[in-house]
Amino acid sequence: xxxVIEKSKAVEQLHLLTAHLGLKMQAPEIVCSVDDDEERIxxxxxxxxxxxxxxxxxxxxxxxxxxxxxxxxEMPDNWxxxxxxxxxxxxxxxxxxxxxxRWLYPLAPESAALYRNMxxxxxxxxxxxxxxxRKPKGL
Numbered sequence: 246x247x248x249v250i251e252k253s254k255a256v257e258q259l260h261l262l263t264a265h266l267g268l269k270m271q272a273p274e275i276v277c278s279v280d281d282d283e284e285r286i287x288x289x290x291x292x293x294x295x296x297x298x299x300x301x302x303x304x305x306x307x308x309x310x311x312x313x314x315x316x317x318x319e320m321p322d323n324w325x326x327x328x329x330x331x332x333x334x335x336x337x338x339x340x341x342x343x344x345x346x347r348w349l350y351p352l353a354p355e356s357a358a359l360y361r362n363m364x365x366x367x368x369x370x371x372x373x374x375x376x377x378x379r380k381p382k383g384l
Contacts, residue, residue, distance in 0.1 A: 300371055
């Protein structure tokens with residue numbers, strides 16, 4: 246199984262969420278990320294992608310390219326493959342929350358903590374999905 250997270254989609258989500266949050270906080274010029282922030286976002290993206298790889302271990306081989314994070318998973322034969330879509334969705338949510346938390350930390354640590362806490366739940370859901378197994382036949 247392979248999970249590919251496109252960097253451009255993750256960064257676009259970061260821009261949208263920071264714009265929304267910036268308007269709510271009445272500080273868009275401080276909170277919002279924009280395309281010109283690419284140099285600031287790149288190390289955050291790399292750290293976020295690696296964080297997800299650690300969460301998917303020991304099933305995961307991780308490759309970070311210029312445009313995406315690719316996670317090749319070798320799951321046990323009895324893993325419930327019907328959960329692959331849910332796993333992909335939780336991984337995308339994890340990347341989004343982690344990237345946003347990393348962006349917000351120096352600007353609004355209390356908001357960053359909220360997204361970190363959301364990722365605790367997301368990480369738990371990922372761990373649960375990775376642990377799902379089919380019951381042996383004939384029992």
